[in-house]
Every structure is written in C-alpha cells, then in structure tokens.
Amino acid sequence: MVRHFLCGVLLALGTVAHAQPPSQPTAAAILKARCLSCHGPEQAAAGVRFDKPLTAALAKKVLTAVAYDSTIKMPPSGKLAPNELAPLTAWARTTQPEKPHWAFSPLTPAPRGDNKELPNRISPPPGGGWGAGFVDHYLLAKLQAKGLHFSPEADRRTLIRRLSFDLTGLPPTPAEIAAFVSDKRPDAYEKLVDRLLASPGYGERWGRKWLDLVHYGDTHGYDKDKRRDNAWPYRDWVIGALNKDLPYSQFVQQQVAGDVLTPSDPSGIVATGFLVAGPWDFVGQAELREGTVDKEKTRALDRDDIVTNVMATFNSVTVHCARCHDHKFDPIPQKDYYRLQAVFSGIERGDRTYAEGEQPTPGSPSNGYHSAIEKTAEVEKWVQLSLPKPQPLDTLRLLPARPTDFADTPGFGFPVRFKIEVDGVVVDDQTTADFPNPGNAPYEIKLAGKVGRVVRITATKLWPRTGDFVFALAEVQLLSGGKNLGRTATVSARDSIQAGRWSTAFLNDGFDSRSGFGKLTYAALPHAPRTISLLNRGEVESPKEAVGPGALFGTVFPDTPDEGARRAALARWLTSKDNALTWRSIVNRVWQGHFGRGIVETLSDFGRNGAEPTHPELLDALALWFRDNGQSLKKLHRLIVTSRAYKQSVATNPKAELLDTDNHLLWRQNRRRLEAEEVRDSVLAVSGALDRRAGGPGFALFAFKDDHSPIYDHTDLAHITDPATFRRTVYRFTVRSVPNPLLDCLDCADPSINTPVRNTTLTALQSLALLNDPFLIDQSERFAKRLATLPKNQQVTEAFRLALGRSPRPTEHAQTLAFVQKNGLENLCRLLFNTSEFVFVD
Numbered sequence: 036m037v038r039h040f041l042c043g044v045l046l047a048l049g050t051v052a053h054a055q056p057p058s059q060p061t062a063a064a065i066l067k068a069r070c071l072s073c074h075g076p077e078q079a080a081a082g083v084r085f086d087k088p089l090t091a092a093l094a095k096k097v098l099t100a101v102a103y104d105s106t107i108k109m110p111p112s113g114k115l116a117p118n119e120l121a122p123l124t125a126w127a128r129t130t131q132p133e134k135p136h137w138a139f140s141p142l143t144p145a146p147r148g149d150n151k152e153l154p155n156r157i158s159p160p161p162g163g164g165w166g167a168g169f170v171d172h173y174l175l176a177k178l179q180a181k182g183l184h185f186s187p188e189a190d191r192r193t194l195i196r197r198l199s200f201d202l203t204g205l206p207p208t209p210a211e212i213a214a215f216v217s218d219k220r221p222d223a224y225e226k227l228v229d230r231l232l233a234s235p236g237y238g239e240r241w242g243r244k245w246l247d248l249v250h251y252g253d254t255h256g257y258d259k260d261k262r263r264d265n266a267w268p269y270r271d272w273v274i275g276a277l278n279k280d281l282p283y284s285q286f287v288q289q290q291v292a293g294d295v296l297t298p299s300d301p302s303g304i305v306a307t308g309f310l311v312a313g314p315w316d317f318v319g320q321a322e323l324r325e326g327t328v329d330k331e332k333t334r335a336l337d338r339d340d341i342v343t344n345v346m347a348t349f350n351s352v353t354v355h356c357a358r359c360h361d362h363k364f365d366p367i368p369q370k371d372y373y374r375l376q377a378v379f380s381g382i383e384r385g386d387r388t389y390a391e392g393e394q395p396t397p398g399s400p401s402n403g404y405h406s407a408i409e410k411t412a413e414v415e416k417w418v419q420l421s422l423p424k425p426q427p428l429d430t431l432r433l434l435p436a437r438p439t440d441f442a443d444t445p446g447f448g449f450p451v452r453f454k455i456e457v458d459g460v461v462v463d464d465q466t467t468a469d470f471p472n473p474g475n476a477p478y479e480i481k482l483a484g485k486v487g488r489v490v491r492i493t494a495t496k497l498w499p500r501t502g503d504f505v506f507a508l509a510e511v512q513l514l515s516g517g518k519n520l521g522r523t524a525t526v527s528a529r530d531s532i533q534a535g536r537w538s539t540a541f542l543n544d545g546f547d548s549r550s551g552f553g554k555l556t557y558a559a560l561p562h563a564p565r566t567i568s569l570l571n572r573g574e575v576e577s578p579k580e581a582v583g584p585g586a587l588f589g590t591v592f593p594d595t596p597d598e599g600a601r602r603a604a605l606a607r608w609l610t611s612k613d614n615a616l617t618w619r620s621i622v623n624r625v626w627q628g629h630f631g632r633g634i635v636e637t638l639s640d641f642g643r644n645g646a647e648p649t650h651p652e653l654l655d656a657l658a659l660w661f662r663d664n665g666q667s668l669k670k671l672h673r674l675i676v677t678s679r680a681y682k683q684s685v686a687t688n689p690k691a692e693l694l695d696t697d698n699h700l701l702w703r704q705n706r707r708r709l710e711a712e713e714v715r716d717s718v719l720a721v722s723g724a725l726d727r728r729a730g731g732p733g734f735a736l737f738a739f740k741d742d743h744s745p746i747y748d749h750t751d752l753a754h755i756t757d758p759a760t761f762r763r764t765v766y767r768f769t770v771r772s773v774p775n776p777l778l779d780c781l782d783c784a785d786p787s788i789n790t791p792v793r794n795t796t797l798t799a800l801q802s803l804a805l806l807n808d809p810f811l812i813d814q815s816e817r818f819a820k821r822l823a824t825l826p827k828n829q830q831v832t833e834a835f836r837l838a839l840g841r842s843p844r845p846t847e848h849a850q851t852l853a854f855v856q857k858n859g860l861e862n863l864c865r866l867l868f869n870t871s872e873f874v875f876v877d
Contacts, residue, residue, distance in 0.1 A: 059118050062126035069110045069119075081363075090134075094127045096363065101127075106360060106572070137648065138351075138641035139366060139588075142615045142662075143655045169660075170678040173653035177700050183691050186703040189684040191216045193877050196840050197704075198227060198676060200876050201629055203236030204243070204713050204763075205720055209836040228676055232669045235729060236763075238278035241668075243712055243765045244628060245273050247793065248348055248639075249312045252786035253733055256314030256771035259744050264732065265545045267766075269308025269558075271730045274765070276306075283621060283666040284610040287349055291606040295599035308558050311384050313340045314771060314787050320384070331575045334565075341382065342375045346587075347789055349609050350616040351623070351641040354587070359573035365642035367587060373569045374585030374592075378605050381564035381598030385518065401541035402438040403509035405448060407530040412451065412497045416506040418531075419491035420513060420524035420543060427486050427515055431455065431462075433478040434510040434547045438536065446472040448507020450494035455480060457487035466495045490524075507537075509547045525741075564598050616641065618658035622671060626657070627792065629675050631705040638791035649699045680704075685877045708795055708875050711781035712764035718811065718868055719761050721837050722818040726762045733768030734760045736775055747773040756813045777811075780804045805869045815868065819861035830860060838867040 060068075066085055073080040089097060100109040101123060108114070115123065171185075178184055189197070195215045199207040207215075215227055231237065251270060254260045276286055288296050291310070293303025319333030339355055346354040356362050357372035406416040436447040449472055455463040463480045490513060497504035513521040526539040533539070568578035583594035584601040592604040609617055619641065627633035634654045637645035648654045661671050675681055683704040691702040698705060709717065719725035738751035747770045754760060760767075764778070771787045780800055784790040805811055818837075822830045831851050835843040843851060855863050867873060 059122060062122040065115070065119050065123050066126075069112070069115070073110075089127060089129075097127050098124060107363075136365070136643055137651060138616060138619065138645075140615065141613070142618065142659050143652070144659060169656055170653070170675060171680055173650050173656065174680050174701055177650065178702055181694050181700065183688075183694065183700065183702045185679055186683040186686055186688060188679070188682045189704065189877065192840060193684070194224065194682060195227060197876055198231055200709065200713060201676065202228070202231040202240065202672065203234050204240035204710075204716060205236050206717050207840060209833075209840065212840050224682075225673075225677060228673055232672060235278060235727075237669075238274040238276075239729070239763050239765050241277050241628070242270070242274035243710075244624075245277070246270060246312075246765070247784040247790040248624075249309055249344055250314070250786055250789045251312040251769070252314070252771045253768045254745075254747075254771050255317050256787050257316045257318065259317045260747075260770065260772035261317050261745060262739075262741075266308065266312075267731065267733050268305045269312065270733075270765070272302060272305045272308070274729070277668065280667050280669045283661070283668060286668075287610050287617070288606040291345065291609065292599060292602035295603045296606060304558060310341050310344070310379070310382065311558065313344055313789075315384060328575055335376075335570075335575055337384075338376045338379050338382075341379045342372070344789065345605070345609075346375065347639040347791075349620060350587075350614070351620040351635075351637075351639050351645075352587070352616060353640050353642055353644070358570075362642075364644050368589075370569055370582055371585065371587050371589065373567055373582045374590075375587075375605075377564065377567040377582055377584040378586075378592070378601045380567050380584075381601070384558075401538070401544055401546045402507075402536035403434075403436045403547075404507060404526070404528065404539055404542040405436075405532045405537035406494075406497075406506040406528070407532060408500075409497060409504045412499060412504045413495075414497060414504070415493060415495055416450075416497065416529050417491055417493040418506075418508070418511075418526065418528040418539065418542065419489055420511055420521055420526055422488045422513070422520055422524050425458075425486050425488040426520055427484040428457070428482040428490075428513055428520070429484060429516070430512075430514040431457075431480045431482055431490060432512040432514065433492065433508055434512070435473050435475065435478070436507045436509040437475060437547075438507075445474040446498075448498045448505050449473060449478075450492075450496065450506050451498060452496035453492060453494045456489075456491045456493070457482070457485060458489055469496070472498075508542060510545075511542055563596055564601065612662060615658065618662045619654055621668075622657040622661050623654060624791070625668065625671050626675060629672075629681055630701065631707050632699075633792075639789065704877075706875055706877055708797070710793060711778040711783035714781055714805075714874060715764045715778065715810070717873070718814045721868075722814045722864075723821040724758065724761045724814065724817050726758070728762055730766070733766055734762055735768045736760055737768075737770065737773070749773060749775055752809050755810050777804055777808050802869065805874070806865060811865065811868055815861045815864040818864035819859070822860060822864075831855060831863065834860075834863055834867060838864075839870070839872050 070085060072078070074083050074085050076084065083093065083097075096105075096107075097109075099105040100107045101115055101120065103114050175185070188194075192212055195207050195212055199205060199211075215223065218226075220226070251266070253263050253266050255263065276289070281289070289303050289306035291307070293300070293306040295303075297303045315337065316333050319329065320337070323330045323333060339358060343355040346352050352365065352367070353362075354367055354372055354375065356365075357367045357369050359369075361368045404418050406418075433449075435445065435449045437445045438447055449470075451469050452466045453470065454461055454466050462482065462485070490511070492508070492511070494506040497506050511521055512519045513524065521543045522545060524543055526542045528539050531537070531539050564584075566581055568581050571577035571579055584592040584604065586592070586605060586608045590608060592601060592608075595601065608614065611617075619635075620638075623633045623635050624638055627638055634650050634657075635641060635646055635648045657671075657674075660674070664670070680701050681704065683701075685704050685706045688702060691698075691700075695702060716725065736749060736754050738748040738754060740746040740748070767775075769786050771785075774783065774785070780798075781804070782794050782796055784793055818834070821837075822833055825833055831848055832842055834851075835841060835847070851863055851866075854866070
C-alpha cells in the first residue's frame with residue numbers, strides 16, 4: 036500500500052525532483068525514509084497524512100515542526116540535514132487552498148424535503164408515506180442510495196416504553212400502556228408525545244443530561260471534597276427551565292449572564308450557577324496565601340474550567356487546547372483563548388443570596404435552631420458555634436426565625452434578654468432589660484477583627500409563645516473578610532427539639548427560614564476584572580502582553596471594567612443567529628439522546644479532530660429550523676420522535692447489517708441500556724416506593740462526617756433504605772470524590788468531568804449489583820408487599836405487567852409460579868429487576 040502511495044508522491048513531485056541536484060535527495064525519498072511510517076495511509080499520527088497536497092495551515096505547522104521551531108519537533112528521530120530540509124520545504128509549499136472546516140462554516144439552507152420538494156432520485160419507501168417532515172427526507176436519501184430503506188415501525192408497547200424512558204426517564208404504567216395500545220385515534224402517538232413532554236419528568240430526565248454535560252456536583256472535589264449545601268438551586272433551575280420550555284437563546288444567556296441581561300428576573304442569579312458548577316480547589320482558593328505563584332495558578336486553572344465549560348457546552352469546541360499554544364488543528368489562536376479568560380476574570384466564588392421569586396421551589400428547607408420548650412420564661416438556654424481554629428471576626432449577625440409554619444410571626448423565638456460571648460468574654464450584654472423583638476431585621480454586633488473561636492449566645496429570658504416559652508434563631512453568621520465563617524462551625528446547644536425543620540445543624544446551613552429566601556452556593560459574584568495576560572506556553576510565570584475580553588475568530592468585546600458587561604457580550608455572541616456552532620451543537624445533542632449517537636458522534640468536539648457528520652445537510656436543516664422557529668427544545672424533541680426513523684423497530688436486516696454494520700445510516704432504531712438513574716428510578720416506580728416530590732436540597736445516600744477532609748460513607752444502610760431517599764435520583768446529593776457504588780457500577784457520569792455521552796459497559800459486576808445490592812434487596816421486598824394483596828394466581832401476572840409492561844407468556848407464567856412457590860415472591864421481584872427486558876429499551 037505504501038509502495039503505491041509513494042508512486043503517487045513521485046509523480047506529484049516530478050517537477051520538484053528534477054530540479055534537485057544529483058547529490059540532493061528528493062522529497063519523495065525523504066518522505067519515504069523519515070515520514071511515511073507515521074504519517075502515511077497506514078498510520079496517520081495526529082491525523083496528519085502526506086498522501087495528498089497539504090493545506091496552507093498544515094503546511095505551516097509541518098515547516099515549523101521540521102525546522103524544530105515549535106514545541107512539536109519532527110521527525111522525532113532527529114533533525115533533518117540541510118540538504119534534506121530544502122526539498123521537503125519546497126514540497127510542503129505546494130499547498131492547496133484550505134477549505135473551511137464544516138463546523139466553522141455558515142449554516143447552509145436546504146430544501147425542507149416535504150412532498151412537493153422531494154428530489155426525483157428519492158422514491159417512497161415500501162408501504163408508502165414519508166413519515167414526519169424533512170427528518171426522514173434526509174435519512175432516506177442516503178439509505179436509498181445504498182439500496183436500503185427504513186425498518187418496520189415498532190409495536191405500540193415498544194413505542195410507549197421507548198418514548199416514556201427517552202422523554203421522562205421512567206417506565207409507563209400498565210394502565211398507560213393499555214390505554215395507548217387500545218387508542219385507535221390517528222393522532223394517538225402525537226398525543227402521547229405531547230403528554231410526556233408536558234410531564235414534570237421531562238425536565239428531570241433531560242435536566243440530568245444537562246447536569247452531566249456541565250459537570251455539576253454538590254461537593255467541591257479535589258482532596259478536600261467539602262460540601263456545597265446550597266448548590267441545588269441551579270440544578271432545580273435547569274429542570275424548571277426545561278419544563279417551562281425556555282427558548283434556547285434565553286436558556287444559554289441566563290446561564291452565562293442572567294443576572295445582568297435580565298435584572299428584573301431574579302432567577303438569573305440562580306442560572307449563573309452554571310459557570311461554577313464544576314470542581315473547585317478549596318486548598319488553592321481558600322488556604323493559599325495571596326500574591327503567590329501557586330495562588331495565581333489555581334485561579335488560572337479555575338478560569339480554564341469556566342472557559343472550557345462554556346465553550347464545550349454551547350459551541351462543541353475544544354478551546355482549552357489553545358491555553359499553551361495556538362490550537363494545533365482548529366482556527367483558535369492562543370489570544371482568543373485568553374480573551375475568553377478575560378471575560379470571566381472578575382468572577383469569584385462565594386455564597387450569594389437570592390430572594391423570593393428566584394427560589395426554584397417555595398419555602399425554605401429549614402427553620403433554624405429551636406430550644407426545648409419551657410413553662411416559664413426565666414430559664415437559661417444557650418447555643419454556640421465553634422470554629423475549627425481562632426480567626427479574626429468582623430461582624431456577628433443573628434437572623435431571627437420566621438418559620439414557614441408561622442409565617443405571620445417574624446422574630447419567632449428571639450430571646451427577650453440575652454448575652455453574647457466570644458471565647459468566654461462578653462461582647463454584648465442585653466440581660467438587664469427586655470430587648471425589643473427585631474422582627475425580620477438581622478441583629479448585628481461589630482467585632483472589629485476580634486480573634487476568636489467559640490461564640491455563645493445565651494438566652495436569660497425566653498420568648499413567649501401561647502402558654503409556654505422558647506429560644507429560637509434562624510441563622511447565625513460569623514463574617515470575616517466578606518466570608519461567612521459560621522458555615523464552617525460546629526453547633527452545640529444546651530438542648531434542642533431536633534425535629535422537622537428545627538435542628539442545631541440548621542443554625543448555620545445557609546437558610547434563614549423565610550419562605551422564598553435562601554442561598555446559592557458558589558455562584559458568580561461580580562468583582563473588578565483582573566488583568567489577563569497571554570501566557571507563554573501557559574505558564575503563569577511567563578506572562579506576555581495583556582489581552583481584553585473577546586471570543587473566537589478574533590472577536591473583541593469592549594474592554595470595560597464592568598464584569599457583568601463582559602459576560603453579557605459573550606452571552607449575546609453565543610446566541611447570535613450567525614453563530615452556527617451554537618445551533619448545530621444543541622440539535623446534535625438532542626438527536627443523540629434519541630438515537631444513541633449524534634449526527635456528529637463527538638458531541639463536544641466539532642473540530643478537525645472530531646468526527647465528521649454522517650448527515651451534514653440534515654444537521655444544518657435541523658439547526659436552521661430550530662433557530663428560526665422559536666428555539667423550543669420540546670418542539671425539537673417532538674419533531675425527532677414523530678419521525679419514521681425514530682419509530683423503527685430494532686430488528687436487524689442481514690443486507691443492511693452487511694452494508695452498514697454500525698447503523699450510521701439509521702436503517703433501524705438502536706437498542707439502549709437504561710442509564711444508572713433510570714434503573715434506580717424504575718425500581719422505585721415498580722416497587723411503588725417512588726416519591727415524586729421535586730426540588731429542594733439533595734437527599735443523601737451516605738452517612739456524613741465533617742472533618743479536615745470530609746467522610747462520605749455509602750455503606751450506611753439506614754440511608755439506602757430510608758423512604759426519605761426514595762425520590763428521583765436527579766435530586767440526590769452528588770459527591771465528586773466518593774461515587775455511589777450502585778450508580779457508579781451502572782456507568783453514572785463522573786461529576787468532575789464534562790460528560791456529553793456516558794460510557795455504556797456490560798459487566799458481571801453489574802449483574803451482581805442488581806442481584807445483591809442492599810437497595811435492590813430492599814426494593815424487591817417492597818415490590819413483593821405491593822403484590823401481596825392480590826390473589827395468588829394474579830401476583831405473577833401483575834409482577835410482569837409492572838416490571839416489564841406486559842403479561843407473562845403461558846410458559847413464563849408456569850415457570851415463575853413454580854419459582855415463587857419454591858423461593859418466595861420477593862425473589863421473583865429480584866429476578867425481574869435483573870432481566871435484560873427490564874434494563875434495556877428496544
């Protein structure tokens with residue numbers, strides 16, 4: 036193969052070769068001796084081949100590499116001799132005009148492909164009919180060119196199960212299956228699609244995919260994987276925005292600069308949690324001393340995470356590859372990368388308050404601290420916060436309680452007389468006279484940098500309820516340098532009712548007990564933008580010229596000191612009608628969610644190192660349709676799932692299998708295994724234990740111990756089998772450093788990594804987990820109890836209907852009935868949870 040290729044090179048280089056002196060080797064000889072083993076047709080290292088003329092951009096890279104003038108030095112066996120360099124240079128300069136890469140080209144309008152505009156070369160498939168719109172048109176064009184056609188439509192039970200999982204992540208109930216199967220209306224399928232898209236489960240299912248993509252987690256990650264107890268509002272915002280069908284431009288803009296672009300809509304603050312959804316180096320950010328090189332490196336890496344998250348998510352480009360040098364494959368110079376860093380150079384992470392109307396779910400999840408109840412007022416009660424070490428304190432702030440149960444009682448439980456001590460020294464004494472109840476107003480004491488570790492609030496006269504007396508506070512904050520150190524303190528008290536929304540742990544949990552108020556952890560906070568310099572080879576110690584804010588392709592934004600204006604400019608650039616990357620990216624992601632593979636298989640890399648689109652005309656047609664028709668994600672889903680291509684069966688076809696083994700042309704639908712959350716949620720739904728409450732702080736599937744490095748113990752069975760954790764898995768508290776064993780075994784996304792597509796593995800460990808995990812055993816028992824009220828002869832039938840969406844076949848019924856009589860009903864339930872039919876979707 037190489038010999039034939041070399042002949043072609045010799046012919047192509049005939050003119051150059053004749054021009055060389057006899058003593059000078061030809062370019063063809065040099066290529067054969069020094070280059071073709073790595074860059075020939077058999078092995079195209081780094082995607083570079085020399086079997087055809089080079090583009091201008093590649094020729095430039097080749098010349099700098101062979102001259103040893105770049106970080107890449109070729110050939111690695113040693114620098115070319117001067118008499119070798121000249122002919123190779125002449126050959127490399129015989130370039131062809133560079134064709135713009137498809138992803139960086141404008142969207143190309145194309146015929147819609149309805150019946151009136153079908154090209155004559157496309158004939159209707161067997162059985163007639165074209166399916167839904169232009170989706171089938173573009174797919175059929177390629178299928179029929181290969182002599183192929185769509186597979187038959189799947190049966191109705193398969194379709195409703197496929198749709199239910201794809202759109203909501205939950206199985207259909209037996210009643211829903213029966214209703215759809217018997218529905219003879221011509222638009223029954225479309226009505227089913229609309230019902231599922233209107234379900235709250237839609238946002239929960241596709242919100243989970245978005246959280247994978249942006250590497251959302253409820254802890255910081257790194258070696259000190261601290262909790263983020265207030266990160267969940269962003270998670271709920273995503274789910275809510277999808278359920279509301281927020282136009283995609285607004286969905287993008289809100290996450291990048293919602294607090295700036297829509298100041299009258301305070302939910303924009305919550306949406307910007309996107310920017311800081313990823314891991315955060317607590318040691319580097321909070322403990323390293325200011326002014327050090329390591330501190331600057333930490334900040335640069337944090338900005339890199341933000342830039343990567345934004346550009347990979349919305350534009351499907353690997354812009355972070357330009358941190359140390361110009362991108363080796365895509366038209367992204369290093370300066371463009373640092374312009375993007377400059378956009379985010381004013382962001383710091385920290386707690387940020389959001390007010391009523393911003394909170395994704397009504398009410399505060401906690402009320403605060405509440406003492407034991409007394410019959411008289413003159414009983415001393417105390418509560419104290421102990422910091423890990425003595426620290427300077429600027430302000431002590433007591434937030435009066437206004438519990439959701441007593442919303443008309445501001446100042447609930449605030450002591451009538453009290454004193455405050457820091458390390459045993461009284462800093463505020465209100466024990467000599469009754470203190471006027473502050474209502475909703477916080478009570479502050481200025482400590483002027485006093486160093487202390489233990490702060491105690493002692494009530495000497497309790498607040499009167501109806502016939503008894505209590506001491507209560509919503510929150511205690513210890514402010515130092517703008518940070519609330521109280522969040523790191525250990526809380527103790529003389530006594531506490533420790534019930535419902537009241538607990539010592541709720542005194543410093545970030546919530547002030549008012550309905551409609553809360554905290555968003557580590558959201559973007561505006562600061563004056565730092566100066567960003569282009570870094571030589573990405574090294575903080577080697578800054579070059581300063582750069583202002585901007586985006587790709589040399590786009591420059593006004594170099595304003597207004598941090599928010601920079602983000603707003605980027606948000607508008609991302610959602611411009613001319614930004615083809617944005618529109619291609621999102622329709623490709625939705626397509627992947629319904630077919631298991633994107634039109635471009637590399638969902639977050641549209642560059643030259645990524646995959647080529649299998650149907651480029653369809654990709655652009657979808658992108659244009661979506662962009663110019665309201666940018667409704669729900670309508671995009673509807674367009675795709677009502678196509679004939681989507682409704683195909685998964686049955687194989689020998690001829691098609693031979694011509695297109697990997698089904699790139701979509702001559703059938705693809706079978707898929709349920710994702711980790713879908714498995715857990717389905718088990719809960721089938722057992723009857725699923726709690727559909729939405730939103731709010733994440734539930735824990737672990738025992739937690741706060742420490743220098745916190746401990747998350749997933750072996751704690753009390754949490755695994757607690758009905759309070761039987762909510763949809765998207766609402767769990769996600770730990771970066773210690774994954775949940777069951778979900779991790781089922782290929783759950785790593786929350787420290789942007790995950791556009793999850794791995795799908797089939798391992799013996801998965802079978803063992805589904806059979807023996809304590810959660811599955813507990814749910815099998817609950818499933819059996821759900822069936823126990825039925826007559827014995829109906830239990831097996833109902834078990835099949837609930838778990839698999841069908842009745843057992845006669846032989847199955849006989850076999851499983853015998854199995855139940857020998858092993859018990861709960862073991863049949865375990866068996867059904869382990870069937871391929873339960874875990875896979877056709």
